[in-house]
Amino acid sequence: MLATSMACACAHAQIQQPQPVSAPAMMSAPAHPDPYIPPAMRKPPRDGAPSPMLQYQSMQKLKQRFEDADVDSSGGLSREEAHxxxxxxxxKNFDHIDTAQRGVVTFEDLKxxxxxxxxxxxxR
Known part of the structure; x- marks a missing residue:
């Protein structure tokens, strides 16, 4: 019986408890702020140009605003709808965007x- 309890105590003593992680290791910055962005889009922009992800997000927001402004669901905006x-x-740029002079601007025209x-x- 004594041998069994000694063996148990020795085995328990050999189990290593996890060591707490030091504060600097927990505070280290990740390789990229958002690990879910594909690696091809993680590259820094050239010459101060916005990143592709930022361009995509901006274009999606603009598209949503454009669709919300299209109250008659025609697929295009009149100058009045834009206003x-x-x-x-x-x-402001309606005449330059509407190159076909239709009186309506589509999202493709705007892009x-x-x-x-x-x-x-x-x-420049």
Missing amino acids: NAGLGFVE AFIIQRREEARS
């Missing part, structure tokens, strides 16, 4: 205008 929705950028403006700004 009523508070889309001042679209209203093309934004890309064109971005390219012009980069070429």
